[in-house]
Amino acid sequence: MDAILLASQMVFQPQVLLTIVMAALFGLFVGAVPGLTATMATALLVPITFFMEPVPAIGAIVTCSAMAIFAGDIPGTLLRIPGTPASAAYTDEAYAMTRKGQGELALGANLLFSALGGLFGTAILIVAAPSLAEVALRFSSFEYFWLACLGLTCATVVGTGSTVKGLVSLLIGLFVATIGLNNPAGVPRFTFGNVDLLGGIDFIPAMIGLFAVSEIFRYVLGMAPDLDGAQTKVGNLFTGWGRLMKQYWRQSIRGNVIGISIGALPGAGADIASWVSYAVSKRFSRTPEKFGTGHVEGIIESTSSNNAALGGAWVPALVFGIPGDSITAIVIGVLYLKGMNPGPTIFINNPQDIYAVFLIFILANIFMIPAGWAAIKSARVLMRVPRNVLMPTILMFCVVGSFAINNSAFGITVMLVFGLLGFVMEENGFPIAPTILGIVLGPMLEENFVTSMIKSGGSFAGFFERPISGTLGVITLAIWIVPLALFVWRKARS
Amino acid sequence: MRINDAILGAVLLAFALAIGLYARTLPAIPGQEYGAAVFPTWIAFAIGACSLVLIAGGLRRWAETGAVTLASWARSGHHLRALAITVALVVFYILVSTPLGFIPTAFITLTALFAVLGVRLALAPVLAAVLTMVVHYGFYSLLRVPLPWGVLTPWAW
Numbered sequence: 001m002d003a004i005l006l007a008s009q010m011v012f013q014p015q016v017l018l019t020i021v022m023a024a025l026f027g028l029f030v031g032a033v034p035g036l037t038a039t040m041a042t043a044l045l046v047p048i049t050f051f052m053e054p055v056p057a058i059g060a061i062v063t064c065s066a067m068a069i070f071a072g073d074i075p076g077t078l079l080r081i082p083g084t085p086a087s088a089a090y091t092d093e094a095y096a097m098t099r100k101g102q103g104e105l106a107l108g109a110n111l112l113f114s115a116l117g118g119l120f121g122t123a124i125l126i127v128a129a130p131s132l133a134e135v136a137l138r139f140s141s142f143e144y145f146w147l148a149c150l151g152l153t154c155a156t157v158v159g160t161g162s163t164v165k166g167l168v169s170l171l172i173g174l175f176v177a178t179i180g181l182n183n184p185a186g187v188p189r190f191t192f193g194n195v196d197l198l199g200g201i202d203f204i205p206a207m208i209g210l211f212a213v214s215e216i217f218r219y220v221l222g223m224a225p226d227l228d229g230a231q232t233k234v235g236n237l238f239t240g241w242g243r244l245m246k247q248y249w250r251q252s253i254r255g256n257v258i259g260i261s262i263g264a265l266p267g268a269g270a271d272i273a274s275w276v277s278y279a280v281s282k283r284f285s286r287t288p289e290k291f292g293t294g295h296v297e298g299i300i301e302s303t304s305s306n307n308a309a310l311g312g313a314w315v316p317a318l319v320f321g322i323p324g325d326s327i328t329a330i331v332i333g334v335l336y337l338k339g340m341n342p343g344p345t346i347f348i349n350n351p352q353d354i355y356a357v358f359l360i361f362i363l364a365n366i367f368m369i370p371a372g373w374a375a376i377k378s379a380r381v382l383m384r385v386p387r388n389v390l391m392p393t394i395l396m397f398c399v400v401g402s403f404a405i406n407n408s409a410f411g412i413t414v415m416l417v418f419g420l421l422g423f424v425m426e427e428n429g430f431p432i433a434p435t436i437l438g439i440v441l442g443p444m445l446e447e448n449f450v451t452s453m454i455k456s457g458g459s460f461a462g463f464f465e466r467p468i469s470g471t472l473g474v475i476t477l478a479i480w481i482v483p484l485a486l487f488v489w490r491k492a493r494s
Numbered sequence: 495m496r497i498n499d500a501i502l503g504a505v506l507l508a509f510a511l512a513i514g515l516y517a518r519t520l521p522a523i524p525g526q527e528y529g530a531a532v533f534p535t536w537i538a539f540a541i542g543a544c545s546l547v548l549i550a551g552g553l554r555r556w557a558e559t560g561a562v563t564l565a566s567w568a569r570s571g572h573h574l575r576a577l578a579i580t581v582a583l584v585v586f587y588i589l590v591s592t593p594l595g596f597i598p599t600a601f602i603t604l605t606a607l608f609a610v611l612g613v614r615l616a617l618a619p620v621l622a623a624v625l626t627m628v629v630h631y632g633f634y635s636l637l638r639v640p641l642p643w644g645v646l647t648p649w650a651w
Binding site for chain 1: 495496497499502506513516520521523526527528529530532533534537540541544545547548551565566567570573574576577580581584585587588591592600603604607608610611612613621625626629633637639640641
């Protein structure tokens with residue numbers, strides 16, 4: 001109890017609260033600007049935290065990442081350009097709602113369920129951090145292989161239109177993931193002597209290219225959707241909150257649980273949680289045919305999930321010093337820098353520090369409602385700015401954002417190539433989202449497959465010998481085989 | 495501009511062959527069955543299989559769709575020029591930003607892009623100048639991104 005009081009004293013100081021507010025505004029800005037990501041916001045904040053005390057430094061990062069993940073929904077909903085990769089899963093859905101004049105419902109749902117997801121994630125972080133991290137730690141390469149397969153399976157479930165084209169898109173992403181030196185054999189692949197390619201293709205410039213630059217090309221070619229029929233102002237965001245909570249509480253809880261579970265697994269963060277939740281929502285929906293037409297159900301589950309994942313990702317980060325995602329990978333560096341070395345002993349030696357982090361999580365997610373409301377209200381400006389001014393501005397942000405990943409012009413080249421690729425793919429009915437998932441999950445899939453095969457002496461049976469691995473394997477195979485078998489059975493009957 | 499699936503499938507088939515052949519040149523790890531070539535080979539097989547499905551589907555619909563269905567922009571010289579200039583401006587930025595510096599390069603890029611997209615010629619350089627300085631201040635001064643100074647290095651702040 002003393003530790004909680006001490007933590008409260010550490011957090012409720014004007015200087016700390018001001019830092020949290022400033023970090024929130026920064027996170028909202030970076031998240032809402034297409035081409036900039038929550039990871040980038042966190043990374044860019046690190047040099048500033050050098051000059052801060054430990055608690056405001058961690059507080060700034062917690063608040064900034066939570067706000068950026070939420071704020072990514074704003075340009076996704078209003079302009080069909082996801083602000084962060086975590087919003088990409090339901091960007092088309094949210095934009096379809098805006099086109100139908102339901103933008104405020106989509107944004108209101110994003111705001112409410114992001115905050116609820118964040119609070120739920122925090123609650124789990126507080127209550128179950130050690131035990132959840134222990135479960136995740138028991139995972140071996142076999143489990144991770146199936147987890148990656150499950151993620152890739154989700155890509156084809158999420159995709160609309162031709163399954164073959166969805167698969168091609170996914171395979172292009174997997175191919176891109178093989179480029180570079182970073183593979184289990186440590187052999188340069190598809191680099192053709194280019195030094196920049198040795199490091200592989202970073203998925204952030206690729207994502208900026210596929211999602212933002214291809215959209216700019218469409219605008220330049222006069223193909224941008226006509227906004228005349230769409231919503232140009234955002235009304236009362238709180239409309240329908242009660243109804244949404246009553247109607248979609250199951251989806252919200254399921255999204256939270258999936259988000260926390262995936263977030264707590266090392267390597268899988270808010271982005272993957274968001275994709276998986278959207279796919280799960282569609283799979284279990286009573287009205288799956290509404291998905292893709294501007295339906296709030298999948299958005300609620302997915303947006304709950306990506307914010308809950310943030311709390312989940314902190315579980316292994318705080319308890320064992322293993323990053324749950326790219327943001328917590330940066331956070332661990334800051335924790336060490338500030339003398340708050342992550343590990344089980346921090347709960348014993350410095351419990352007040354941990355409680356302070358928990359308190360900041362709660363504050364950040366509560367503050368998300370008014371700050372998010374203000375951000376959405378000011379986002380109306382985005383809709384009013386002439387597009388011939390807005391699009392070059394976004395392009396410049398994309399260029400600088402791609403450069404900032406590695407402080408290299410190579411990032412901009414990647415962005416441009418993927419912008420053109422995304423444009424051609426979309427023109428010909430190939431979904432672009434599976435490509436990103438392939439790039440993200442490819443290395444995890446290959447590394448865990450090769451490691452598992454070495455462990456099992458080249459026997460595939462190893463993937464089914466462990467209980468969790470076997471269960472995940474059966475689920476993954478069932479997702480592929482059951483619909484196919486049902487299709488064949490129905491065909492045979494008819 | 496929609497290209498017939500058979501043509502896209504043929505391109506993908508060639509791509510798959512190229513990946514597969516390249517993968518054969520990757521060295522094996524002594525004493526280990528699963529090396530660097532395994533994944534690229536699987537991907538090549540999978541893309542190859544998908545491309546055959548696309549070719550079959552595209553050939554079935556060839557009579558109704560033809561080789562290419564042109565979108566309205568593909569017949570508009572103005573729009574095609576705008577796309578070419580936009581791509582060229584990004585290439586220009588990539589090639590020139592380091593020697594010339596962020597500020598002049600971004601100013602030129604933005605002014606040209608504003609002009610191409612129909613912003614009034616008197617307004618385009620003003621908007622470009624303001625935006626360049628805002629982006630520079632935000633990223634360079636506040637976020638410490640090392641944007642290149644190029645020819646302006648003697649006056650760097």
